[in-house]
Amino acid sequence: MIIKRILILPVLLLVISFLTFLLTSIVPGDIAEGIILKQGGQPTEETVAAMNEQLGLDRGLFARYGQWLIQALQLDLGTSWVSGEPVAKELAERIVPTLWLTSASLVISVLITMFFGTAAAYFRDTAVDKAILGFSLIMNCIPEFLLAFILLFFFAYKWDIFPLVGYGSLEHLILPSLVLGFGIGAGKARLLRSSILDAMNSNYVAMARAKGLTKWQALKKHALRNALIPIVTSFGSTVGFLLGGSVIIENIFNWPGLGRLALQAINSRDIPVLQGYVLFATVFIIGIYLIVDLLYMLIDPRVYAKRSNIHG
Known part of the structure; x- marks a missing residue:
């Protein structure tokens, strides 16, 4: 593979x-x-x-x-038509901020997905479940730029807890990563809830419950592991979105990431910079999907065994 x-x-x-x-x-x-x-x-x-x-x-x-x-x-990506700087240098300067924002947003979204998705499935059809579903629906409906302005107004302008915009410290990272993390995690929490409920209704979970396992034990030991497979796939595509799709958030928070660089290159038609960005994004995303396939093997080795049998 x-x-x-x-x-x-x-x-x-x-x-x-x-x-x-x-x-x-x-x-x-x-x-x-x-x-x-x-x-x-x-x-x-x-x-x-x-x-x-x-x-x-x-x-x-x-x-x-x-x-x-x-x-x-020859590993020469050329020179920017606008700035006159080597394309490799411009990309290198933007990679670190992008990786920081992507990593922090991904961690927050995974935590939100696991906590709210598991809680909603365990407390199915209760007030907790309805509250989580309502919260995730609201977060999915709120545009990212609007959520960003709301957080900036309360936590940066009114209460002066975090800086408004910029880059260079942990405080600058929190608000943009929260905007992206909550937006992604809320939607995937609904997906995890649905996946867990499907697994809980399966025969192998019913057999585990018949052997004396509690509902939580059956969910944690059997249902959750199988329910994670579609979630892992979903997060694989999310990383690609975070790499370049967070350009709106990068512009709002004045974050010097790759997405913002790509938008500037498109607006100025700076082809060398745009080509360099495309090359890096392609390699990065393919690497992420390779990691996703490897995680499949860890979560459920039968997935790789089935693929091997099919191609064999």
Whole structure:
């Protein structure tokens, strides 16, 4: 399984990088003119032609992509068209903030999912269950940006507990990670509740209860382990969302992450930065799904055994 993932990675990188190159090339507007304006210059016919030649935009799409691909194979992602800095340097500066925010949000969402999902399943059809379902429904309905402004108003502006925006300390990390963690964890708590209830209604749990296990023992030892399989899958896709999908939260909290860098590259059509981001995101997400598959094997080794039998 690991070897297959490693072998398919170059093909995915090639396809995704070319599609990114193609899409950025067909977007309306003159790239050279936009860069000249951002640099404070005057986009005359001569300056635009000079900028196109400097950036290599006077050549065809395949020629430009081929040159970029040769450089990428040499671990050279090029230079940003806007800042003039090496793309690898810009990505490296944004990776650490992104990993901090992603990790903290993921931990919070896992804790919320496990606690509320298990409690709702154990206290099914009680006031506790209804309260948890109501809370998760509210959290799913509230947009992330609105929840961010609510937390900022109370915890940063009115009560002055946390800083408003910025990056550099644990206090700066708490509010944005809470926004992302609660939004993700609340929805997955409902999924875990449903998965646990399905497992609790199975024959093997009924047999365990008949042997004398309490409801909590049957849930913890038998139902929860099998109920975690769809949750692990769901969290695998969540990590990919947190990598680049948290761009709104990064902008609200002035968080210098990769998602914000990608948005800036899209707005300025900074193709080298966007290509570098796509490469990193692809490798990262494939790695996450590989970890998810390995967790399958730990939670339920029969999953991998079934796959092996099917492919064999």
